[in-house]
């Protein structure tokens with residue numbers, strides 16, 4: 001996810017901005033840039049790749065003395081990671097940096113193009129600076145032009161803008177993406193997407209609310225909401241940087257679990273309208289010419305792929321198989337050119353998935369990647385990519401990467417269904433309604449977390465866990481078991497609930513913990529029967545369900561959802577938190593579990 005930094009004061013601006021961007025590196029980025037403004041002159045530098053490249057490029061540039069500056073790290077969402085797409089974006093006399101997605105950028109761009117405005121990049125962000133300058137050319141002053149621009153743009157944004165029209169000012173706006181302002185005794189002014197870059201510099205900060213915008217100079221900070229001046233609520237800035245990067249959470253994994261509601265909104269952004277799904281990346285694939293899908297992936301990504309097999313067959317009416325990439329590689333697979341090859345990988349660097357993709361390419365299949373990292377090896381090799389937009393994931397145990405993979409696959413299943421005309425308008429509408437509810441389903445309730453924390457103390461021993469589920473809740477059970485294994489080091493297996501009686505039931509006794517996923521929207525009575533069979537043999541049962549189950553030893557009540565995917569995402573979070581709290585009690589390293597690596601680039 002992108003990072004933003006801004007400064008007004010006497011310091012060497014280049015140094016301050018680049019050091020600030022270093023503090024935001026943990027968010028992930030693929031290019032970076034700065035612009036400084038001094039004595040009526042704006043100097044702007046951008047570089048692809050690591051900050052080292054920007055440092056190298058600005059080697060001979062200095063910007064001391066009073067002035068202002070803005071800096072940005074970009075995580076590509078619209079347009080490839082290239083220097084031209086890096087921020088700041090410039091017009092004729094103004095520069096902007098932007099985090100988030102401008103959902104109506106196409107309409108704004110079309111309108112500006114028709115008026116002769118020239119665009120340089122493929123980003124959605126560039127429309128902001130041109131729209132702003134357009135308003136100025138129509139006679140507005142900078143403040144009015146900025147306010148009007150903010151009224152036009154829709155979507156998620158944290159924006160900083162500098163312009164020769166107001167040389168002492170940085171304009172800002174915030175909606176659904178974090179942005180904070182800070183100051184200190186020397187009256188320096190700071191802007192950032194998070195606390196870390198401001199620590200040791202700003203003493204007091206204000207966290208902007210959605211819909212707030214304004215301007216900031218050496219002497220004043222003016223914040224507006226609904227055209228009214230807002231009195232900023234400054235608070236003292238805390239001092240612990242790692243704590244700040246974790247946003248106050250104990251572990252990156254915990255932060256990433258809580259982030260899921262926001263990042264999934266980013267996954268959907270610009271791709272979902274009231275009655276349709278638009279995936280412009282896929283415009284060149286003719287889905288009527290494809291008769292099956294082959295998915296290859298590893299670990300958590302494999303589980304997302306397994307969920308997708310249900311979605312593709314059910315919604316898109318297309319045959320679909322998923323294979324573990326390390327198995328696929330050596331099985332001498334028979335491949336058909338009418339099969340779409342779909343690789344799923346958070347990192348885009350997993351060796352087994354990459355090799356499987358190479359096999360598919362050699363066989364002449366069209367390849368589509370579902371990936372979180374643009375410009376990764378898998379993305380570069382694939383014909384097309386859908387980015388999951390989860391932002392960087394620091395916890396080795398994948399959480400938000402999984403959630404956004406499943407969400408992207410759901411979008412894809414609906415998109416294919418639309419193209420193949422396998423989904424009625426009515427069905428599409430109900431699916432989209434359900435989809436748009438997911439961000440709220442993913443908000444973690446304090447009471448749920450507390451309950452799981454308390455329950456976790458009963459699950460620290462025993463001779464193993466069985467996570468059971470049916471339908472899409474079977475891959476979710478696999479994922480729940482994998483999360484627990486990875487960070488608690490306890491033995492856990494995911495199993496299709498109906499399959500327990502074909503063998504594993506022999507293991508059952510009171511020391512065998514069964515985590516039963518019991519949604520009300522899919523096969524509730526069937527799974528209830530399976531749970532009864534285990535209870536009759538004295539298994540210890542933790543039921544996760546909206547319906548109370550008397551025979552369960554422990555029970556986590558979920559909300560009354562009407563769509564299976566809502567139940568899916570709610571149960572996903574519960575299992576992630578359960579794994580986390582068990583591992584915390586066992587005293588394990590949550591973010592870097594033993595023997596595991598975030599990116600597995602070896603066979």
Ligand code: M6R
Nearest residue numbers: 299300301345346347350397398
């Ligand atoms: O980067 P990828 O999605 O290709 O990684 C695949 C697996 O290595 C990964 O999902 C692994 O299982 C995680 N540690 C799961 O939490």
